[in-house]
Amino acid sequence: MKTLLVTISKGGVGKTMCTCQLARHARSLGLRVLVIDFDDQVNASNALERKYTENDVVATRLGQTATELLLRYSETDLGSIPEFALVAGDGALVREFVEFARTTDPGQVHSRMYMAQANFAAFLGDIAPHFDLCIIDSPPAADIRISVSLMEGDAVLSPIQLSQECIEGIAETLSGQRGILRIKASTNPELQFLGFLPNMVESTPKQREALREIADNVGEFLLRNENEELVFLPRRAAFADAQEKGTALANLAKTNTAAREAWAITKPIFTLILERLGLTPKLRQLDASRKIQKIESQALGVNPDDVLGATADEGAGNESVASRS
Ligand SMILES: Nc1ncnc2c1ncn2[C@@H]1O[C@H](COP(=O)(O)OP(=O)(O)OP(=O)(O)O)[C@@H](O)[C@H]1O
Ligand SMILES: [Mg+2]
Secondary structure (H helix, E strand, O other): EEEEEOOOOOOOOHHHHEEEEEEEEHHHHHOOEEEEEEOOOOOHHHOOOOOOOOOOOOOOEOOOOOOHHHOOOOHHHHHHOEEEEEEEEEEEHHHHHHHHHHHHHHHHHHHHHHHHHHHHHHHHHHHHOEEEEEEEEEOOOOOOOHHHHHHHOOEEEEEOOHHHHHHHHHHHHHHOOOOOHHHHOOOOOOOOOEEEEEOOEOOOOOHHHHHHHHHHHHHHEOOEEEOOEEEEOOHHHHHHHHHHHHHHHHHHHOHHHHHHHHHHOOOOHHHHHHHHHHOOOHHHHHHHHHHHHHHHHOOOOOOOHHHOOOOOOOOOOOOHOOOOO
């Protein structure tokens, strides 16, 4: 299992959208996906528990919420483990960790932090055999939720907006006290920073100026494709629409031209992210087994589409394809 934290110390830049859309896409390809919602706003939990069409898969909650997981993790309380799962947010993380740290003596705070990290590490160890990919959605903050994820995770992706205000968030996320580089240097040398991914990009002079400034300061940390070109997600209503409806962008793309255009830009970026996470061999395996199933069902004279549903590419979120993989 690869664990990807989606984080940046700036609100409203697309962390939850990237988390949910990448999760739905990865699931549509047959990967077993877990999403952890570490944000008290519970936007990812809500979006992944919505469903728009029959093609959409709702993520199933594990038996413990995010706060329970950190405070009193118990493997037996997780219940049965589905292939598209959610550790739901519960709105209590700030109270139990951030406010607790402000109002309690340092000894108790330290032992709670220590316990949270130990619980999180134990949880990830226990569920690792059940999933290929775990994506953590985070709040626009840099507290214990981010530190435990950085300490125990494999990789980080940071969506950004090309704006002056986002530049401070970039610095904090990269080099702050609980920043990626600091935690990588001190406790998790294996941590892989996939990079900053500009989102909601528009071709305006202000955004071009902000991109120049970001590139001058942290150019080496911007996500680039195999040709070393910068990649970005444009501002398109289709992203918000897909999130609101509870569906994959690829699903909207079947009937909506604007969504198709947005998906054509997004899909290679998601492929790049899955590749950087080392999931390409697993995806090839899944693709090969789908092809074999198709050939077998054709040989049996069964309509392969009845058996397999749409192909993974067309049928984002189609559980009938994924659950047999
Ligand atoms: N590329 C995009 N184009 C248009 N709308 C987008 C795009 N990306 C995200 N959005 C929308 O922008 C809003 C903010 O995105 P999102 O909730 O993912 O941000 P966030 O970083 O998770 O915010 P928060 O810090 O509050 O958790 C949402 O309505 C989302 O659907
Ligand atoms: Mg969010």
